[in-house]
Structure formats: structure tokens, C-alpha cells
Amino acid sequence: MPSKNSKLTKLQEAFVLLFNGNATETARLAGYKGTDNALAVQGSKNLRMAKIVNAIQNRDQDKKEQKLLFRKIKDLEDLQLYWEGIMHNEVAITVKNQYGQEIEVPEVFFKDRIAASRLLGMSMGIFIDKKEVTGKNGGPIIVSNPKITLETSEKEAADIYNQLLKDEQ
Numbered sequence: 001m002p003s004k005n006s007k008l009t010k011l012q013e014a015f016v017l018l019f020n021g022n023a024t025e026t027a028r029l030a031g032y033k034g035t036d037n038a039l040a041v042q043g044s045k046n047l048r049m050a051k052i053v054n055a056i057q058n059r060d061q062d063k064k065e066q067k068l069l070f071r072k073i074k075d076l077e078d079l080q081l082y083w084e085g086i087m088h089n090e091v092a093i094t095v096k097n098q099y100g101q102e103i104e105v106p107e108v109f110f111k112d113r114i115a116a117s118r119l120l121g122m123s124m125g126i127f128i129d130k131k132e133v134t135g136k137n138g139g140p141i142i143v144s145n146p147k148i149t150l151e152t153s154e155k156e157a158a159d160i161y162n163q164l165l166k167d168e169q
Helices: 010-018 023-030 036-047 050-061 076-087 110-123 154-168
Strands: 094-096 102-104
Touching (some): 010 102, 036 050
């Protein structure tokens, strides 16, 4: 049984369970509030606390007992369903800590929901930007000019190019 000194707060427990190698991102996901700089400081503080580092190491050592936070994404359809769940705030993130207690990780942040909706739309081809580029009067674009060869001087090439620009107008 852990002593009172080694007991983690709910935010620290969430940090331990969600730690992915990026302390700033993990602090945000765990529910800490503040700017990116403040979250970086909090994440760094957490990683200097022995009880948090030990809890992360214990979590990593015992993969069989660790509850998976994210399901495996096998194909595009699973990925789209996952993004849709985040977008509609339907992703359940209730986890057990190292003591077997259930804790709730905060709801998905609004910016994450927007990002998920954008990714979902992109995967469905909703945001494809097309721009048609044509030459003069809708004709083809001239990529090279047969009047310019390796034997053409720089001045002659410049004169031909300037004449093409005038013709385009």
C-alpha cells in the first residue's frame, strides 16, 4: 500500500497513464490548464518527481495490466470512426490507475475536436483544392519554345521571351 507521501493527485495519475514521451502534450491531455509554456513547465516538473517517474516506469513494465487508452486503428474506416468519436466528444477515457482506482480523464478539448473534424473531412476528400491553369484563351501552356535552341544567344532568347509576354497580354 502506498504511503500518503507517494499518493498521486488525479491530474498526476492522468499524466502517468497518458505519458507518451512528450511532457507538454501529456500535461494538456491530462487536464492541466495554461499556455504551451506553462504546460511545458508543468510537464517538466512532473517528470522531476520521483513518484511520477516510478509510476510511469511501473506502468511501462506491466503492459498486461495496463488498460489500453486508444484502440488499434486497422484501416481508414476505423480511423474515420475514431476521429468522428473525438469530433462528437464520444471517446470514453476512463482508466484505472496503478492502484486499481478508476479515474476520468477530462473531456476532449475543443481544439482537438476541430482538428478531428478537419482530419475526417480531409480523409473523405471534402477539402480538395483544385486550380486549373491554362494558357492564352484557355489554350495549352507553352512549356518550351522551339525558337530557342542551344545555339540561341542570351539576347535572342530574352527578345523571344519578351515577345511571348507581349503576345500573352
